[in-house]
Amino acid sequence: MTDTLNISLVGVGGQGTLLASEILCRVALLSGRDVKKSEVHGMAQRGGSVVSQVRMGEKVHSPLIGIGETDVLIAFEKLEALRHAHFLKPNGLAMVNDQEIRPVTVSSGQAQWPDDLDGKLKSTFAKLEVIPALNIARGLGNVRIVNVVMIGALSNHLDIPEDTWRQAITSLVKPQFLDSNLRAFDAGRAVCCRVGL
Amino acid sequence: MQVNKKVLSGNEAIAHAAWVAGVRVASAYPGTPSTEILENVANFKDDIYCEWAVNEKVGMEVVIGASFAGARSLTAMKHVGLNVALDPLMTFAYVGANGGVVIISADDPGMHSSQNEQDNRYLAKFAKVPMLEPADSQECYDMTQTALDLSEELRTPVIVRTTTRISHSSGIVDLGDFKRREPTELKYAKDIERRVPVPMFARKMRLALEEKQQEFARRAENSPYQRIERGDDRIGIITSGIAYQYAREAFPEASILKLGMTFPIPRQLISDFALSVGKLYIIEEGEPYLEEQILAMGIKITQPKTNLRIGELNPNRLEALAAEIAGQPAPKVAHQMDGLPARPPVLCPGCSHRGVFYALNRLKATVTGDIGCYSLGAFPPLSAMDTIVCMGASVGNAHGMRKAGHEGRVAAVIGDSTFFHSGITGLLNVVYNQGTSTTIVLDNRTTAMTGHQDHPGTGRTLMGAQTVETKVEDVAAGLGVKRVRVIDPYDLEETYNVLKEELDTPEASVVVSKMACVLGAKIKVTRQYTIPADACKGCGMCLKIGCPAIEVGDPDPNNPKLKKARINPVLCVGCGMCAQLCKFGAIVEAVI
Numbered sequence: 001m002t003d004t005l006n007i008s009l010v011g012v013g014g015q016g017t018l019l020a021s022e023i024l025c026r027v028a029l030l031s032g033r034d035v036k037k038s039e040v041h042g043m044a045q046r047g048g049s050v051v052s053q054v055r056m057g058e059k060v061h062s063p064l065i066g067i068g069e070t071d072v073l074i075a076f077e078k079l080e081a082l083r084h085a086h087f088l089k090p091n092g093l094a095m096v097n098d099q100e101i102r103p104v105t106v107s108s109g110q111a112q113w114p115d116d117l118d119g120k121l122k123s124t125f126a127k128l129e130v131i132p133a134l135n136i137a138r139g140l141g142n143v144r145i146v147n148v149v150m151i152g153a154l155s156n157h158l159d160i161p162e163d164t165w166r167q168a169i170t171s172l173v174k175p176q177f178l179d180s181n182l183r184a185f186d187a188g189r190a191v192c193c194r195v196g197l
Numbered sequence: 198m199q200v201n202k203k204v205l206s207g208n209e210a211i212a213h214a215a216w217v218a219g220v221r222v223a224s225a226y227p228g229t230p231s232t233e234i235l236e237n238v239a240n241f242k243d244d245i246y247c248e249w250a251v252n253e254k255v256g257m258e259v260v261i262g263a264s265f266a267g268a269r270s271l272t273a274m275k276h277v278g279l280n281v282a283l284d285p286l287m288t289f290a291y292v293g294a295n296g297g298v299v300i301i302s303a304d305d306p307g308m309h310s311s312q313n314e315q316d317n318r319y320l321a322k323f324a325k326v327p328m329l330e331p332a333d334s335q336e337c338y339d340m341t342q343t344a345l346d347l348s349e350e351l352r353t354p355v356i357v358r359t360t361t362r363i364s365h366s367s368g369i370v371d372l373g374d375f376k377r378r379e380p381t382e383l384k385y386a387k388d389i390e391r392r393v394p395v396p397m398f399a400r401k402m403r404l405a406l407e408e409k410q411q412e413f414a415r416r417a418e419n420s421p422y423q424r425i426e427r428g429d430d431r432i433g434i435i436t437s438g439i440a441y442q443y444a445r446e447a448f449p450e451a452s453i454l455k456l457g458m459t460f461p462i463p464r465q466l467i468s469d470f471a472l473s474v475g476k477l478y479i480i481e482e483g484e485p486y487l488e489e490q491i492l493a494m495g496i497k498i499t500q501p502k503t504n505l506r507i508g509e510l511n512p513n514r515l516e517a518l519a520a521e522i523a524g525q526p527a528p529k530v531a532h533q534m535d536g537l538p539a540r541p542p543v544l545c546p547g548c549s550h551r552g553v554f555y556a557l558n559r560l561k562a563t564v565t566g567d568i569g570c571y572s573l574g575a576f577p578p579l580s581a582m583d584t585i586v587c588m589g590a591s592v593g594n595a596h597g598m599r600k601a602g603h604e605g606r607v608a609a610v611i612g613d614s615t616f617f618h619s620g621i622t623g624l625l626n627v628v629y630n631q632g633t634s635t636t637i638v639l640d641n642r643t644t645a646m647t648g649h650q651d652h653p654g655t656g657r658t659l660m661g662a663q664t665v666e667t668k669v670e671d672v673a674a675g676l677g678v679k680r681v682r683v684i685d686p687y688d689l690e691e692t693y694n695v696l697k698e699e700l701d702t703p704e705a706s707v708v709v710s711k712m713a714c715v716l717g718a719k720i721k722v723t724r725q726y727t728i729p730a731d732a733c734k735g736c737g738m739c740l741k742i743g744c745p746a747i748e749v750g751d752p753d754p755n756n757p758k759l760k761k762a763r764i765n766p767v768l769c770v771g772c773g774m775c776a777q778l779c780k781f782g783a784i785v786e787a788v789i
Binding site: 111 | 366443747
């Protein structure tokens with residue numbers, strides 16, 4: 001299945017990974033690709049690590065991506081990027097939101113926050129883009145649109161027309177939030193990409 | 198026909214199919230991974246009467262009644278829910294359907310959000326009812342409709358068995374013309390020989406059920422959902438459900454018999470396929486359900502060393518199998534980086550369960566627990582839950598421990614939705630049998646764990662109607678419990694005092710801890726707490742309630758041993774429990 005693109009979205013419960021993966025599915029559908037998405041609900045959502053996976057291509061069978069088979073890892077949080085680094089193919093791309101969320105194990109003093117997280121990210125990922133999505137979202141006045149900023153940044157790497165992305169977002173976001181989400185997409189797309197896919 | 202494609206989860210696809218197939222009644226109790234089925238059926242509430250049943254048994258009984266009356270109906274439940282509903286199902290198989298009935302059993306291999314990993318395919322075989330096993334959202338859509346047609350035609354309930362990866366994965370579904378079919382109206386006709394299984398009639402029904410098995414077997418042989426994908430016949434694979442998807446990718450060249458109807462299994466088809474291939478492998482997730490039956494037919498199966506039992510299947514496990522069969526070394530699978538701090542699920546900031554668990558921890562009580570978010574109370578620092586078995590078990594468990602002479606304080610802890618589900622009968626048993634245990638109902642006004650569904654205590658139905666709001670304390674009093682107390686769990690002192698008194702009184706008691714779930718109620722935060730610089734002495738007392746909003750700061754530059762606490766303003770919802778714990782009055786209301 002060499003033509004299948006495997007995207008893993010990781011983050012912390014409540015960060016909006018589910019909407020981001022829905023946008024990807026819609027983009028695939030609109031562009032005539034087969035697509036499958038996998039996610040887990042329930043217990044993990046209570047502040048735990050969350051993973052959502054999207055696969056698109058000519059024909060997709062498994063909704064799950066094997067360990068070491070992800071083409072693009074979209075991490076909404078830096079520690080989660082490291083935690084899921086093994087998801088990536090050796091030459092895969094990591095797109096990491098420049099945000100740190102300390103888990104309760106750290107905030108309660110049971111575990112240590114890793115030293116030099118940025119250095120670890122650089123040494124772990126051969127292809128790394130750190131996206132200032134949180135800052136961009138804050139600048140737009142809504143921290144909840146970090147997810148769409150990340151989608152905008154991702155859109156640079158996929159051979160799908162910009163209009164298709166905008167159409168997908170328009171079909172999924174409530175009208176009253178559409179304007180801010182489209183601006184988030186534009187801002188994410190405008191982030192200069194340092195590495196190609 | 199116009200192409201009408203949508204990306205749908207398996208659960209959404211099932212709900213769409215229910216509407217298309219003309220379902221008129223749907224009843225279910227929430228349970229991961231099945232919950233979204235009824236939530237999505239509710240989007241069609243103009244055409245489908247739908248409700249949250251108090252438990253799966255009642256949900257099953259409601260759809261059986263609807264079937265008697267001639268309506269097509271649907272019930273859905275997680276795997277363990279079918280245990281609760283098994284009693285009516287077993288006899289419904291005898292009595293048989295009038296209007297079509299589809300039962301969705303959503304299993305949870307890998308236990309993402311469950312307490313066990315039972316493989317419910319055995320229950321279809323046990324109940325002797327046909328079972329379809331979809332492998333993606335499209336099949337969820339198609340098979341749910343087929344199940345209803347089959348049910349009506351063969352007068353039997355039909356199980357559609359999904360798993361987490363089917364229910365919660367999404368894929369493209371061609372909805373066809375997406376028009377609601379109005380099924381032919383089936384009238385109720387009284388027929389006690391068919392519907393009253395007293396022994397003289399039940400024995401006839403038993404024979405009739407056996408006769409039906411032969412017809413089910415014919416359907417299984419000829420079902421369009423049994424599909425041979427012919428490839429290189431040196432390797433043949435028999436598989437079903439999600440396992441098919443992994444197998445198809447790991448063995449692109451092999452011949453595959455993909456089963457969509459897995460009870461009964463198509464014996465002739467399997468025999469013919471086995472003869473047509475070299476080595477035959479069975480690839481299935483969970484228990485050796487297909488394997489046992491195929492082995493019993495005397496068919497030779499090649500047993501690989503790669504273990505596919507226990508836990509969820511995934512592409513990596515199948516790749517390991519493919520490598521073994523190809524005589525290659527097992528592919529190396531990368532591991533997660535070592536030494537990263539874990540991010541486990543936790544009780545939310547401001548969760549009202551925290552006050553009760555903190556008190557139970559101080560009281561050193563033995564706590565029998567139950568199913569819900571509050572199972573997280575078992576973990577440090579609250580560490581206030583000792584056991585969990587199943588929905589409602591806490592009440593009977595505590596009573597049993599008491600009657601066995603267990604020394605020390607014993608309490609059962611159960612949520613409001615779980616209490617209504619199956620805690621009431623346990624509590625009645627305590628009262629009737631002169632028990633002395635205390636039952637604590639964590640009444641957070643919703644079914645929180647599965648995503649905030651309504652229940653008999655919320656005063657609202659699935660279809661959005663206002664209804665009777667049954668109060669836990671009234672139920673307890675009605676059952677004959679003399680000592681019933683209602684507490685505010687945010688008041689730590691009161692909570693401790695009431696629990697101490699009730700746990701130390703040798704009489705049955707119920708304590709209702711009443712406070713809305715902060716996550717479900719979407720309360721606007723009007724108050725927050727903060728710890729001004731220099732106020733914290735670093736004693737760590739506030740950390741004992743395990744609130745994720747309270748963080749341990751970096752060591753004080755002048756005193757490296759001193760780590761001061763701080764409150765994360767993004768997370769704090771202002772419950773004020775931490776402020777009550779601080780002996781130095783260092784936690785104060787913040788200006789917001």
